[in-house]
Amino acid sequence: MTRKGSRRANSVRLAGTKPAPAQALFIDHDLQADEARVGPHDRLTRAEVLALLPASPLWPPGETKASRDRANKRLANAAKILDWLEKHPGHGWQERWRAAGADRGKEVVLTAVLGDHQTDGQRDGVIAGLNCLMLSRIVLPGYGFLRGYKALLLFKQVQQMFPAGDLDTIRDHGAGLGMTPRHVDEGLRLISSMILHTGRDLHELAAEDVFQVRARGRRMQGEAFVGTHSAWELLRGVGAIQSKDTLKDALRHGQRPTTELVDSYNIQSTEIRNVLVRYLDERRPGVDYGTFRGLVRELAGVFWADIEAHHPGINSLRLPDDVIDGWKQRIVTYVHARSGEVKERRSRIDVMMRVRGFYLDIQEWAHEDPFWAQWAVPSPITRGDGAGNQKIYKQTTARMHQRVRDRLPHLPVLVQTAERVHREAADLLDAARATPFDEVFEHGGTSYVRELLKVNQVPSRLDHGSPHVFIRTVGSTGRRINQSLVEDDAFWSWAVIETLRHTGVRAEELTELTHLALVSYRLPETGEVVPLLQIVPSKSNEERLLLVSPELASVLATIIKRLRDANSGKIPLIARYDSHERVTGPMLPHLFQRRPYWQPQVMSEAAVKHRLDRTLEATGLRDQAGQPLNYTPHDFRRMFATEAVTGGLPVHIAARILGHKTLTTTQAYLAVFQDDLVRTYRGFLDRRRADRPQDEYREPTEREWHDFQQHFELRKVSLGTCGRPYGTPCQHEHACIRCPVLQLDPEQRPRLIEIIRNLRERITEARANGWLGEVEGLQVSLNAAMVKLTNLSRATTDGRPQLVDLGMPIFTDLPRQGSKPLDDREFS
Template identity: 40%
Template sequence: MTTVEHSPPVLKTAERGRFGVAQSALREKFSARTPAASWPATQATRHEVVHRLAQRPFTAQNGATTRSRCRGVRYVLDWLEAQPGVTWQERWTSTGAEGLPKEGWLDLPQQWFIRTQGLVLRDSQLSPGLLMLICGDVIRPTSAWLLSRTSQHLGRAMASARDPRGFERLSAQAASDNVPAAVLRIAQHRIAVILASNGGTISDITVGDCVDLLEAQDVSHAATSDRTAFYRLLHRVGVFPPDAPPTIRAFTAGQGQLSVAEMIDRYEIACKPVRDLLVDYLCERQPALDYTSLSAVSRVLGSLFWRDLETHHPGIDSLHLPPEVSSAWKTRHRTKTTTLRRADGSTATVTSPRESARSDLTTVRAFYLDLAQWVVEDPARWGPWAAPSPVTSAEANQKKHQRRVKAKMDQRTRDRLPVLPLLVSTSQRNRLRAAAVLEAARQAEPGTVFSVEGQTLFRPVLKSASGARVWAQELDAPRTAARAVRRDLTHEDHKAFWAWAAIEVLRHAGIRIEELCELSHHSLIQYRLPTTGELVPLLQIAPSKTDQERLILVTPELADVLSRIIMRVRDSNGIVASIAAYDPHERVWNPPMPLLFQHRIGIENRAMHPTCIRAYVAQTLAGTGLTDASGEPLTMQPHDFRRIFITDAVMNGMPPHIAQLVAGHRVIDTTMGYLAVYPREVIEAHRAFIARRRATRPSEEYRTPTDEEWDSFLGHFEKRKLSIGTCGRAFSTPCIHEHACLRCAMLRPDPVERPRLVEIRDNLIDRIAEAQREGWLGEVEGLETSLAGAEDKLSQMDAATARTASAVDLGMPTFTQIAGRATDTRRPPASSAP
């Protein structure tokens, strides 16, 4: 079997799946500086190095410190001179000191001095010398080696000796951004490491240098509370070009989008023709699918379908599957195997039904049917792969499965709808309590006891700066082996507020969780009614699942929640910070936006992840102590609020087609699938809707007619009977043609009366001839109009007769054949008592 050959980029096993196309392009655009093999400072002679490092700015204010540095420089240079190499950097590399952990490099010069000079040197006699050689750019150790050593002096020494003005700009920017002193100190140390390993000043640092340092932190395990603060400071100062990403996480967080070839290559398909076919197929479907759907299709076809076939049937290379092969694959696919870990540490293998089995079968069937259809358009390309589908239409039918899912979701909504008020009140109570405790703790002095909300807490005196966090300890709280258990009141207030905010917005707006995370300050807009001039607040929902934006009305309750959120995320200048958020579905970085659901991590504002919001809501629900029908703790997902919102709206009188627009569904069937109402509720809602409609219409339209009105209505239909047909005029309307029925368009001729109409036509012809003969020209014009009407009615009769004659008899009875009685419009006389 042959197919179109491709030459896609082949990824190495270590690199496959590490970076996406966009992320790789970003790394290539902002690459790091190439390490220099030699530079003037490392080529200088011993005398030049000693003389330069003994001058300002390498000297210290303390004379003893300056003398210690100069003495240490000479010691280190003595040791390096004995090493092979031309430059000081080559000699430093040849020592192998960077391969030793932490302070192990000091053993090398100490042992050398003992062997050659019998001199025993302390660590404090060598470390200042190496520090000055690094600050003087004489040697450049690798960043990973520098990060593995705990140095409290590198940042300060580099700031005074290499780039004083640059570090002053960083300090000024940190003060403007309210960066804690501890975070600033760590950021300055990271920037000093970049200068030490790459040379130059702060203005020479590139984005790629920062990315390399971040990866070096992972290698050396130099983890801190804020690993990316140095990049944020450099970006704020203006060191990077304008198009540089606002956050370094753009290079590390999220894999980024993969190409179609990379998606398929993740599964290491052995048959190259089939691999190329799958790439071709996905490329054809790519314009009509979003990234998430495309990735899901590639997983089904590449892993669950073809890779599974190659595993159990090695050497397979044809889509034409034998019945036993396709049957075995479908049997395997209906179940999945999961490895669980028990409480004692042992593992167990559990086999369970695969929830997406029927949906995956539909994807495979669509793959085969698409190939069969595309053969007509391009037989040379797709013809060799046309084969019968191993999945029948009955196996891919999801109606029964959808009904089960609908029933399950309806029951889930009914279980959670009654407990929603309790969840709302609990979240409100938690928010107010956490805010009160935090405020009381801030008012209390460290080392004092305070009481609030029925709790007696102690605010400890912290030895190290804790930034903006406030800690407290319960007096009767248990102690661990090391220290007393402390509560982070700042984080408790953070969780309580955002849990309340998420619950309120979800239940009042009925939006999806990804739409919630993308709400920004720009989403709040106003619309002025043209009639009254009233301002109506609206909430603009960004395109998400359906790629269609929509506007929803902001209720007073929702407006209050949004205003509290905005007040919380504003900075000291009253501005909502614009942040770049990563879209986990499309795997792209969105442009900076003033998102409402954002929080501060270190010195950087970040968008709240949906997982974080789910955890906050789950913790609030767990605090209620609610359980489901089986006695297990009740759980609630953000999408449950959307189902509850739609159900509640329709039950309270909102028409389903309006609920469809509010929810942002493409078709009303999706909206109806969200409704979890019983037939009784539907009937009551419909009756209430009719009652409201009747209330807006004139009351006389719904009164009982009198006997005279009823006789007049029935007599109207008798009066419509004419000699050649039936009159179609409406009830209580007079004849506007003065009973000239032959000319009237409302006359519906009866084919049975055709002979009579022929006589009328012949009579009209004779009368026209008589009028022309006698010279009655005025009468000729009126008779000709009647003749034209007669001819038109005859043609209508002939057309009706022709349609009846050409119709196929299906053997179905007509009304006249099955009617068991006739209706007498005459009112019977009143019967008298016997």
Template identity: 40%
Template sequence: MAEVWPATQGSIEDVVGRMESPPLREAVRHTQWCRVTGVRQILGWLQQFPGDSWQQRWNASPAAASGVEWGRMAAEWIAATSSGVTATIVGSGLVGLVLADVLRPSLSWQMARRARHMQDRFALVRDPEGFARLQTLAGPGRWASLTGRRAVNDLTKIMVAKGGTLADITVGDALEYRAALQEHHTQSAGHTLFYAWLRRLGSLPDDAPATLRNLSRATGQVGIEQLVDRYDLTCRPVRDLLVDYLTERRPGLDYATLDNLSRFLALHFWADLEAHHPGIDSLHLPPQVAAQWKQRAQTKTVRRRRSDGTYDEVTSPRLDGSTLLIAVRALYLDLAQWAGEEPTRWGPWVAPCPIREADLNVKKQGQRVKARMDQRTRQRLPALPTVVRAAKELLDNAQARLQAVQTAPAGGRFEVLGETFTRARKPGSTWVYDAGGRRRDLVQRERRAFWGWATVEFLQHTGARIEEMLEASHHSLIQYRLPTTGEVVPLLQIAPSKTDQERVLLVSPELADVLSTIITRIRDLRTGAVPQVAAYDYNERVWNPPMPLLFQYDRSGEISAINGEFLRKCLNDVLDATGLTDADGCPLDFDPHDFRRIFITDAIRSGLPPHIAQVIAGHSDINTTMGYNAIYPADAIEAHRAFIARRRSLRPSEEYRTPTNEEWDAFLSHFEKRKLSLGTCARAFGTACIHEHACVRCSLLRAEPSQRGRLLEIRDNLLDRIAEAQREGWHGEVDGLEISLAGAEQKLTQLDAALKPSVVHLGLPAFGQIAGQSNTL
């Protein structure tokens, strides 16, 4: 921090002379007297401390150590060198010295002490033109709001600590102020508007961060060495190899892919090997080491918190296990190929690839994923109308509550939609208290309800990816004139995203209504234009250029782009309002990508050719489009039904006649007679018992697991009777008893085999679960 500048090097009389001249001179005589007297007292006290300037003496004094102590101890400190000292006079004198730029209290000093009556005076004295221009840019409403006053206060504190005007504030000053704010208040929410105003003034460079919000998450791209070093690899040669390898592949990869590849190779491959095999330093892996790593690569261990607060480690299959194997196999094969071109550079690292081609056979995994996604789509497709209706009702109710609170007096009670609320006493506040005393922000509720409705409507009518929706702008709406009829039709241009393929969608009347509602909401009321806002790409870790994005909102006076995390919260609010549950009774969840699958499924079901659906969806391969299609095989179902009808027409008609009452009673009585004490008889209808009701001997007896105890008693009794017959010499009796004993033991073996689990359940839906569900397509 600077300690010497012209204003802080003058004498006491020079400083007092400046206080007597405009613009520092106060209009009220008493205020001016207090100001000048306080200046003399403070400067007289500072003379006893070492330094060549008043700022150096201030830093050497106890006053600079704490703003809190200044308010309590200043009068006592200064009383040793001055007479008639009062806290009011000393406080007025300090304000004068700050206004005159003689003293610059640090940011931490200002955080600990509030400077009253200085904010408005500071703007007029230090930079009247800059603040006047800033007020014009902000508008009267925002300037007079709470967030506006807070932003002016933030700028004032920076100028007090750094000197100069608004145009002299740098990005570093803003970051330093943000760090000081977080240190003293643990959070900086609501203190970023000042930075947005500085950008609008044009005093910051073009490459400055677009906003201070979420600055810790908007880290930007880092170098390849930093990507690898975040995993602290022990073997330095292998670490250098991975850096060299990723550098070689960098030109053909986007940053998100490079980030994932570095994670696969550095963390999941080599760091895992070092953790389980300390001292490893070669890519030539022994067969046992390679086999163990491949086994670990297929699973992951996560910590889950229990209800009692403890944690449990759970091992589950890794969904990206095949991708990890492919990345490692590509490393070995690339090194082998590049060694032929540059043997000195890559040759020493060539080793047999531990991953065989057979290890990459993911056909079954793909089929399971396809079945799981199809079931998910079929379950959510019938629920889509309910979600759409709930989103609209939630928005209507939120807007009704907000309109009611805006017309209610401050502190007054009002009733809306059958609920009673009390408005906060602060004028202009939209906070309310419900009947239970809970506080609600109805503006925030209405905002989340609106963007939840907009998300549902946009996704269901376009089938776009969420990143494509967030990048849609006012410029995406274009007009196209049909060459045949000359009719002008609206189109929505989808910017390239995942596959870098640009495409256009026909805007339906429903989608046009949604887009017009969004544009009406986000327009600047003064200019009528859609504000331009810079959005951060969390995949590429770069700031996109400012664009009139459709998904933006006024966040405490700062126009901000909406991110996916906020939209998911809005979507969850809609789902909570529906009350829908899945087959297990859990609340039904919707991912933004579910709307894309539903859109494609519904389009193909309605007769849209798959290759046209491929173009609309922006897929490079039609197999991807068909993978999203979750329609039941209608052709196979209809062919099977036709086969059954044709077979029935060829068979004798008496086989399909209506049974008589006697026949039906005989049919029912047969099944009643199949109920036995040990289980159920499986003999066919119309057949007699072939074992004369010696059920233990019969192979058609299906014993119940609950009767296993009785079977054990029967077996033990048969053993005792056989022993008795052998002892008495009843050999004919022994033969019959042994047959019954063999039947009883066979039934026990069948029960034990049925009770013993023979398969491992992976959580995939069974056929009975799928067939038991009905879908209306």
């Protein structure tokens, strides 16, 4: 089952289908939303704005002269900013803000208001005035401006404007989910940014605002802003977002309609687009969704979208030779999406065969459905285009074998490193837990201090009785370390490596393992109970059972105990999202689940790969080119198969364990080393010798050695050499002319002819005297002699066989063409 496919933003909304996630709608339209975004007081005059600012609940009270002076300075600086904005065109303050380029950063505002010569006091005053304008929503800054503004005080002031009790409700909700104070603060800062950016109140924020800020973060820095998931959960807790889903669930969407998948490639020809949609709809029921997306990508994207890009206006499946020849040359390489490098497309033969299948299917369907008749044209991909597939397959197999040979010798180092890293992380965590807060402790020759998290200078109640343990190296000014998370990462890295190497399962199958997959089986002969591990259908859609070895049983027991200890004796039931089929599974006790932050979740295949990479960094292993050695989860599958077969497991049993349908697939996994061949053969010899009588391996006596030498002395006969094995009797009673093991000497050809002449004379004499029994015996010898002479005639002068053109068969007693003909005169 193919697991390849392309994920692209969906741009088409179809009636009757689940809409694309809301964040996809903002990816292309957030700039237009910025243009229409204005505050509630955007059209006020300068005087009205200055009169509005003191009405803010955060405005300094005028009870003392100092507070009145501070308020007047803040008002004066706000007036300076308004004076600067009025110099730019626009119908409101937001348009003037954009026209002035203020969203490029606070330095633009400071330089415009203060000039090049600025003091710290002047800068603080202008920033205070700017804060007043943003808090009163006179101007709505962009997310890029707020990211560079770093105004923690401004965000706290926004939070103070929340409705009464909402801030405590938000913090209590975050604590109830298991959030650390840092996660709560990150979510609150992002919520504050959303309020300043949109000009809405806390309860006016919606899920679309979170989708928009996530899309903007991915556009600006390649990933969502820190605190996006926290903000979503906190807004759910306060009732602003009416959804039972987490942000991950809200962003996920199910299987998309065929029309939407095809339209993501922007096919220009409506007719061809409709043909592709109808063809793919016909194929869809017979394949899984991952394979189907790959088929859409190859036919609509790699094939037809490329044809249209280089030959605009083409509107027929009947492609000219130059068009299809150019396409065949282009698919040899492709541009990597991330690195931009031009790489060889190893699947190009498969792509061409799928295009060929597309044309051949239409030709076949045209006999039954008239719709396809107009599109039934000869396939531009011939059968010969797939001739190189076997070569590519062998190259891929050789490359995979080399990967196994490079990585299998380093597997013990990887396993030992995973065990060591986890042991060290667990020991440090135990030492930190045994240390009171703000106390120094020694571990491994390094001094650490256990830190007590504080929120607004108040010790966090979450830190007491929480599994999160924070430490910092004494004298270090770096970030604090969540040692609980470090130990958790190390444990799951060890668990992933151990499970992969003991089972040989795929990464997807690893993440699907549940507590229910452990079953027992009682052997009918002995009554012994053996544990089995059930592998649910995945790539091959076939269920299989694996015998649990003692080592694997220890790993699984450790995982189960860890999950139970962390969850009051039970394994939590959580749903797993299948990224290939785009569906969310039922609530099950998954084994490879963890709580990296506050939400329990099943490991993804990317997380499994990340665990391997983190452990490899600790090993420091390098390949032959000096580059860091990398492992993939599938490398463990190949290494498992190689070790199992070289250890004596029959190949067909290994194929059953791995879930392969054919032995050919399993054989491609086996990278047998030459030294393994030698060891295996030597082991075979040792086992064979152990089964044979020991007398055969003693030192020969003088008589036995004399008999052995005499045997070879007696092998010499008049016509050549006897090929009879040592220790065997002569079955033809020394009638060498009849014996098939006689090795003729070409120089004895005249002697053999003389023997044949003599046999004929004796047969004539015996017939004349009526010795019919003698005639029969002599005739057998004559026939054998003639066969030997014929074979000898076919040999060249140097004794090697001569190549003969057999030609058409001729029914005759004469020798075949190419042999030296027998002349009856030789026997006369």
